[in-house]
Amino acid sequence: MEKIKSVIAKINVYNLMIFILILFSLFGIYKFGYKSTLLQLFIAVIVSCLLDSLFNYFKYKNFKVSKSGIITGFFIALVLTDGQPWYIPFIASVIAIFSKWVIRLIFKRNLFNPAMFGIFISMLIFKTSDGWWGAYNLILVLLLGLFLVYKFKRVYLVLTFLLVYFLMTILIHGFYYSIFLNSTLYFFVFFILTEPRTSPVSSKAKFVYGVISAIIVVLTTLFIPDYSLTAGLLLSNIFVPLLNKIKSWY
Numbered sequence: 419m420e421k422i423k424s425v426i427a428k429i430n431v432y433n434l435m436i437f438i439l440i441l442f443s444l445f446g447i448y449k450f451g452y453k454s455t456l457l458q459l460f461i462a463v464i465v466s467c468l469l470d471s472l473f474n475y476f477k478y479k480n481f482k483v484s485k486s487g488i489i490t491g492f493f494i495a496l497v498l499t500d501g502q503p504w505y506i507p508f509i510a511s512v513i514a515i516f517s518k519w520v521i522r523l524i525f526k527r528n529l530f531n532p533a534m535f536g537i538f539i540s541m542l543i544f545k546t547s548d549g550w551w552g553a554y555n556l557i558l559v560l561l562l563g564l565f566l567v568y569k570f571k572r573v574y575l576v577l578t579f580l581l582v583y584f585l586m587t588i589l590i591h592g593f594y595y596s597i598f599l600n601s602t603l604y605f606f607v608f609f610i611l612t613e614p615r616t617s618p619v620s621s622k623a624k625f626v627y628g629v630i631s632a633i634i635v636v637l638t639t640l641f642i643p644d645y646s647l648t649a650g651l652l653l654s655n656i657f658v659p660l661l662n663k664i665k666s667w668y
Contacts, residue, residue, distance in 0.1 A: 432485035438562050439492035442552040454501035465511040466491030473519050490514050493533035496552025510540035528615040530655045538648040553605030563608025572612035574621050578628025586636045606647050616655050623661040
């Protein structure tokens with residue numbers, strides 16, 4: 419068991435995430451066809467990677483291919499509804515990377531998840547939607563998501579979010595089995611809500627963040643359903659700096 423833990427600990431997080439997102443992309447391309455998926459995937463990944471790499475170069479004077487930019491591009495492509503015109507993933511990627519660096523300059527940290535910020539703004543501008551086509555395979559999302567949550571040490575956050583979300587949803591809408599089979603919800607919780615740079619550090623803060631974010635997502639689902647997960651995440655991100663400042667939780 420200790421050897422397994424040691425091997426898992428040595429896995430590079432960026433490489434792991436890219437590998438997982440490639441798998442989601444391949445399954446999505448097979449399901450929805452390359453004509454409606456491949457172009458926006460290519461544009462989002464290339465634009466995000468190139469821009470983030472250039473920003474890194476101007477700051478550190480050392481050019482490296484940005485794995486963070488690649489991950490942002492994958493998320494943009496996989497969350498936007500498939501079959502988007504080329505300029506939507508392009509602009510969403512530009513907004514995502516520029517917002518990341520501008521916000522980091524102002525707040526000295528990442529405040530919003532860049533990919534979701536880019537998607538949300540592009541949805542407002544172009545009246546498009548988030549289709550989450552990369553999340554259609556429930557079994558794959560659960561298996562890889564559980565592994566990633568263990569790697570990221572975000573178990574408290576995920577369990578708290580899901581518990582509060584399910585309880586609130588059942589109280590509002592009544593019990594129905596399909597609530598537990600929502601692959602989009604699990605994709606959101608496992609791979610986006612737990613993003614290390616925009617989620618709390620301490621275990622207690624993660625616990626509280628899970629409660630807060632679940633409440634916000636349920637409320638956005640009720641009042642702005644077209645933007646429920648994107649707006650819900652961005653509103654939740656606002657609480658992270660405050661939660662990280664509460665020293666008594668460490």
